[in-house]
Amino acid sequence: MYSVVIVDNHVLLSQGIAGLVNSFDEFQVNYTCSNGRELLSKLESSLDLPEIVLMDVNMPILNGIEATKALTKLYPSIRVIALSIEAKEDTVIAMLKAGAKGYLLKDVKISTLHSTLLEVIKHGFYYDQYVANILTKSLKDDNQYTPAILKKRELEFIKYACSELTYKEIADKMYLSPKTIDGYRSNLFQKLHAKNRVGLVLYAIKNKIFTP
Amino acid sequence: MYSVVIVDNHVLLSQGIAGLVNSFDEFQVNYTCSNGRELLSKLESSLDLPEIVLMDVNMPILNGIEATKALTKLYPSIRVIALSIEAKEDTVIAMLKAGAKGYLLKDVKISTLHSTLLEVIKHGFYYDQYVANILTKSLKDDNQYTPAILKKRELEFIKYACSELTYKEIADKMYLSPKTIDGYRSNLFQKLHAKNRVGLVLYAIKNKIFTP
DNA sequence: TTTCTTAATAGGAATTTTCCCCTTTTTTGA
DNA sequence: TCAAAAAAGGGGAAAATTCCTATTAAGAAA
Structure with missing residues (x-):
């Protein structure tokens, strides 16, 4: 038994x-x-x-x-x-x-x-x-499946990126300059192999950073 | 009983x-x-x-x-x-x-x-x-909950919009001119009250048109 | 304290997205 | 069969996104 x-x-x-x-x-x-x-x-x-x-x-x-x-x-x-x-x-x-x-x-x-x-x-x-x-x-695939490690601030940003806000508006919400936001965006594109904002959204959803 | x-x-x-x-x-x-x-x-x-x-x-x-x-x-x-x-x-x-x-x-x-x-x-x-x-x-809310009715072609488009393809690339895939695609996009923005492409993606996911 | 990394910030420019107004062709349904 | 709806296409321009390359400030590590 x-x-x-x-x-x-x-x-x-x-x-x-x-x-x-x-x-x-x-x-x-x-x-x-x-x-x-x-x-x-x-x-x-x-x-x-x-x-x-x-x-x-x-x-x-x-x-x-x-x-x-x-x-x-x-x-x-x-x-x-x-x-x-x-x-x-x-x-x-x-x-x-x-x-x-x-x-x-x-x-x-x-x-x-x-x-x-x-x-x-x-x-x-x-x-x-x-x-x-x-x-x-x-x-x-030698799939190293190392889910990218996102920094606090990046995580915050990616959640906003999953909304219909403009990057300019996200910058306002996060009290950062649009250029800084653009830096986050660019880093994340690299890190997550995203080609555009939709890529970020899909990543966030798949990894439960954001739930629609 | x-x-x-x-x-x-x-x-x-x-x-x-x-x-x-x-x-x-x-x-x-x-x-x-x-x-x-x-x-x-x-x-x-x-x-x-x-x-x-x-x-x-x-x-x-x-x-x-x-x-x-x-x-x-x-x-x-x-x-x-x-x-x-x-x-x-x-x-x-x-x-x-x-x-x-x-x-x-x-x-x-x-x-x-x-x-x-x-x-x-x-x-x-x-x-x-x-x-x-x-x-x-x-x-x-007098929430008439009439989920927008999407046409076949729009439905096809919105699925592509949930990918990382550009509209130009979507047009190629669908054998349509970018301008036609832009028409679909514009119609859907109105119909679904979307402010940008992310809005389409979120709509598609919520309504199970697309599953990440 | 000095060095090294990361975060924050820009300028400038190419691309893409979005908007507004409009025409033609095809399909459909009453 | 004929009008309406759907589908496809277009010009032109503003706005947003994306890309590239730097510089400065702040914090951690040595």
């Missing part, structure tokens, strides 16, 4: 998964948490670790990626399986880099959930075809 | 909700569907209708909004409760206009799920504070 912990802020979902996992002969849910922070503090104060953590990617407080990083570092024996509504390439890569041993979509079939759990116990990981493709592709 | 049908393409979630609903004394899940189309055909071939449908908003094939419209028209006795991960104002309004009698978030507490179900049975509807606010606000 392998123990499983579920981390997801959607109560309905985590209750649902718990029910399903408990219905599998080989597995049993110890408890559920609603974010990464909660999981970490529960683990700290508990004696026996779960074999598997089913981890939602998008959570408040401490998200799945950061939580997985912390978890695999502190408790290498725990196998994290990511659970997400979407399989955006960047997200998948980030989760795998963080140490996830599998990646499931929330519209997964029950049989797939079961077999993935079994595989992860047996071989330590399980990546389906789609995830495996992303993985090999990202390796081949 | 009131009968409930769950419509959601995320199997884990619908299983989960089913379990919870079944645990309530007053309710019982008849069956679950994974999209609107499936629900409609199941209803067509069944004799007794459910009292309540718990309807996911984002589904493939036939989404929650369209499905709810069809449902409330064909079977006015069925009370639809919307179920969504997010409470975007536009989405909430669209669902309510479509005829939803309640709007729940997927991170709802179990007790709230229960009480909402009971309220909807008792009074025919239940809107929590947040949803009620949106509702009154949209009424006050």
